[in-house]
Amino acid sequence: MPRTSGRTPPAPVHYQVQAADLHAHLYRVTLTIAHPQAQQRVALPVWIPGSYLVREFAKNLQQLKARQGRRALAAVQFDKCSWQIDCDPQQPLELSYEVYAFDNSVRAAWLDATRGFFNSTSLCLRVEGQEDTPHGLSLLAGAAPANWSVATGLPAVKTDKRGLGHYRAANYDELVDCPFELGAFWSGDFKAGGVSHRFVLAGAPPSFDGTRLLADTQRICETAIRFWHAGGQATGRSGKPPFASYLFMLNATDDGYGGLEHRNSTALICARRDLPRTDSKPGEGYTTLLGLISHEYFHSWNVKRLRPAEFARYDYSQENYTELLWFFEGFTSYYDDLLLRRAGLLDDAAYLRLLNKSVNQLQQTPGRLVQSVAQASFDAWVKYYRVDENTPNATVSYYGKGALVALCLDLTLRTGGQGSLDDVMRALWQRCKAGPMAESDLLAVLQELSGRSWSREFRQWVHGTAELPLRELLEQHGVAIHEEPAQLAQRLGLRVSESGGAVQIKTVLRGGAAEQAGFAAGDEWLGLEVGSGRSRSSWRLNKLDDLLLYAGGQGRVQALVARDKRLLGLTLNLPRHVSTWRLSVQAKERVSAWLGA
Structure with missing residues (x-):
């Protein structure tokens, strides 16, 4: 310094x-x-x-x-x-x-x-x-x-x-x-885009591989700078990023995850086991950490400079409302993993596995049919950070669905030969002079690039609760969609915790078999009875998967639960046809044309 x-x-x-x-x-x-x-x-x-x-x-x-x-x-x-x-x-x-x-x-x-x-x-x-x-x-x-x-x-x-x-x-x-x-703390540095970057890490274990973390972070930063300032066209300033230096501050704990963006720095937290190590190859946790680094660094442009008009001046004394978090958090979430792919830190198959999780998470959230992603943005102050047993039934994530709205816009533009979302982001940066923007700015840029109005898509995807056209758009761009049986909890419409031989009901999803049977959050699922008459048998449930072991081919069981010290018998019909998606590369050239742009 x-x-x-x-x-x-x-x-x-x-x-x-x-x-x-x-x-x-x-x-x-x-x-x-x-x-x-x-x-x-x-x-x-x-x-x-x-x-x-x-x-x-x-x-x-x-x-x-x-x-x-x-x-x-x-x-x-x-x-x-x-x-x-x-x-x-x-x-x-x-x-x-x-x-x-x-x-x-x-x-x-x-x-x-x-x-x-x-x-x-x-x-x-x-x-x-x-x-x-x-x-x-x-x-x-x-x-x-x-x-x-x-x-x-x-x-x-x-x-x-x-x-x-x-x-x-x-x-x-x-x-x-x-x-x-x-x-x-441990400290290292590198340059990207001609700008000095420093990385400091607290809580590093002896096996930590700082050389790898610096090299991978440098590739992320260089890719992001090229994205925003290719040829310097977006700024007219020789492609330099909007800060004179940048600092990553990472705190490694036993079990943590999160980040917060700032104008020329970011504060991050991760689990120590997710750090790169000198004695082994990185796992999925390290990919998640790189995605977090990419996400917060992208925010240096998208929310710290280009930002909601409502955030032109912060009011630190109360809530600051905006309906645009689906854009600033959601679009950043779309690009965080996509830039890992473009930086060569993921291949196409690995990227699709990450996208697969996002798609399935949205499809397994009943609240997507209740709350629009614009409403979710506005309600962040009272809903997003205050998760309870009904959250999945009443809300949708402006991170998750916002990222998939970005995907749909990107693939729709590419399908029509009208450029890409990359062009939209850079045009917004220039139009708004790296400052406050409104939804009308985004609509105007989309119309300028494509020659048509996007009000219908925004009415359905952003301000409505219509399903996103994910299957059609992904298949058009070379992605195969395989439908496979969902996990047992999802088939039942449940989210549970299992500890010490007890199955605790955390969430009952709207419209699922568990809700129809009468399960409630907080129930402890003790056991089940199968069959009738002389063939009737009773079983203790230690984990959810025991249900399939004891139910056999029965389509209906009697579940025994404890609620407020009372024992209740609930008739549960076991659904047979609940599926989830698995994405894979079908047409490599089309997938690479999108992901490697």
């Missing part, structure tokens, strides 16, 4: 952050406002952009104190996340407080004896009325061990070799869009 010498004047809004107590998981923050208002309000965000749920970060803020010089002032809480301080506007105002940091996700803040991490949405109070002024952040060692270093995408003003020191942001938005990683 860049370092300069000499004294730098403090920013009008300045934060001093230090690891105060590793074992109590506390950061200490001192906020200095050079020119406060007479009634200065400060507030902590309730959400973080990219994760559409109100998370109430203020719940972790404590010991807030205010002073001017030696005079203590009252910080009066105004609502759940904001405070007001009556002060002298001619003197600097200083606030000090602590933040409890024990959220080991990519969304908030973490601190213990092995690692520190924070998004400034969790630590830095927003100074109302001064959001657009320069903001400074000084990171001090505090209780951090001497071997800890710092990684962040925030521009450095003056830092030491560990990364401790002073950083500066143009405004509050930039400050909170650059998370910090602290610790004794």
